[in-house]
Amino acid sequence: MTDKTSPTTFADLGLIPTLVERLEELEYSQPTPIQSHTIPYLLEGRDLVGGANTGSGKTAAFSLPILQKIYQQDKPNSRRGNTVSHLILVPTRELASQVAYNVKSYSYHLRNEIKTVAVFGGVSVNPQMLALRGGSDIVVATPGRLLDLVSSNAIKLDQVQTLVLDEADRMLSLGFTEELNNILALLPEKKQTLLFSATFPEKVTTLAQHLLNEPVEVQLQSAEASTLVQRVFSVNKGQKTAVLAHLIKQHQWRQALIFVNAKNSCNHLAQKLSKRGITAEVFHGDKGQGARTRVLEGFKSGDIQVLIATDIAARGLDIEKLPVVINFDLPRSPADYMHRIGRSGRAGEVGLGLSLIDYDDYHHFKVIEKKNKFCLEREQVAGFEVDDDQSEAYFAPMKPRAKPAGMGKKKRNQ
Structure with missing residues (x-):
């Protein structure tokens, strides 16, 4: 520097x-x-x-x-x-x-x-x-x-x-x-x-x-000086939507920005949240520019409480005093993780970057941690604890895979 x-x-x-x-x-x-x-x-x-x-x-x-x-x-x-x-x-x-x-x-x-x-x-x-x-x-x-x-x-x-x-x-x-x-x-x-x-x-x-x-x-990147708190919650496979709805209702966030990886996932998640009594707007590349502008302006003004978006909302956008960003899907790129959560905790404001991970996400989140040089405690949401048969995969150290019986060295990687 x-x-x-x-x-x-x-x-x-x-x-x-x-x-x-x-x-x-x-x-x-x-x-x-x-x-x-x-x-x-x-x-x-x-x-x-x-x-x-x-x-x-x-x-x-x-x-x-x-x-x-x-x-x-x-x-x-x-x-x-x-x-x-x-x-x-x-x-x-x-x-x-x-x-x-x-x-x-x-x-x-x-x-x-x-x-x-x-x-x-x-x-x-x-x-x-x-x-x-x-x-x-x-x-x-x-x-x-x-x-x-x-x-x-x-x-x-x-x-x-x-x-x-x-x-x-x-x-x-x-x-x-x-x-x-x-x-x-x-x-x-x-x-x-x-x-x-x-x-x-x-x-x-x-x-x-x-x-x-x-x-x-x-x-000048500095995790220590950041006002953004990062948390990660382990959940059972198939329970992300239920956990997300529970967190939104429990914390009553003034606004929440939720990231998914695909355009159709935006609409699908919005529909599932609607069935749980949560109204959400969507923001992705298939929406016309006029519609994108109206949604973004509505979110910036506070008229829209919950916004579900793809990574087109991950970079540079300044949403004043946004309390929380939630990774419903983990970003494919570890760098995009930092850009996503950076929509909260801007200009010295306290913010929260929250990620939901199930069994399929576990290893990818480890990569995100390694690339961005941080390590987060795996937490659980009360009432949505990880099943016993999956908890070891979340929290225990990785164990070497045992060799199948009767297979020699030359075939062990097949």
Whole structure:
């Protein structure tokens, strides 16, 4: 970890008074650690890899220096054609919308009408093409829609001064490799490149080094400093829904975000909870963008109490004071586990990340623990204790499997 300074105010970071004033209005009392350790370097124009827990203020960390750079340019209104000066790439539509909203909020008092545009799929492309006319200062984009707009000549990337990969571990994963490579080929060689994420697997860190020029590395992930409590409950196979309904009713959480792994699982679980007197909305990729936006806004406002979602809700979304996240299904990726539970316990608020595991989940949860370097006590819910014939599998050390009688060494692995 590189330590630049330990400022106590945003002014100490070198931010201009206009931005500091806006942050005070937004009740940002002092910089978070990721902001303190990165903003001075970013104002110097350095490339940077920034890792910090979810809810730690990464969006402000990378967007405030960009806004100041635009504000201080000699020709702040020099937008032309359909170019863009600063590009922020994100993996999901919802995160694109949220980041653009935050950037516009931070720039509220800046003169010269800094132009920020969000572009993402799932909605008509025509309004986005119109918004890009005349050039843009900042574009927040998902890769697929950005490439569609490039192919339609609605945007050019040859004037980009800053590239940000938000949720960089996801952006550098196999699912985005081809699209990201196509975008990188359209960008100028000389630019400032920033990578921010809550998790940086080793393979991603190695790949990232090829994208950056002598980057500063700031890694501030800290389980000890987190306000998020993690718990795991062992349950009998087939009893997860009953346990989930019991916990929701028992604790009377103001809101709960429940993660499953498949789109059809969202609807199926919502139906089963409904039979137990619990109303839940669903959030997944098969819903139209308008419906997704309405559901997310309803959950953020508190009108929706229980939301069942796939991993499209796992990254970057800021749900204020969300009391609990529940893994009904364990995520396939250990990194996604941290992103999921990070929807709770944000910005210093106390939160709870709760996982339900049955016999089939036991070994995978051990992998999640190992990869994320933690170990949790296996708890049980009163009234739903694990059957005696399964308890050893949950709690006892693994025993070596006995050899079948009459089989020699050469066949023991068959």
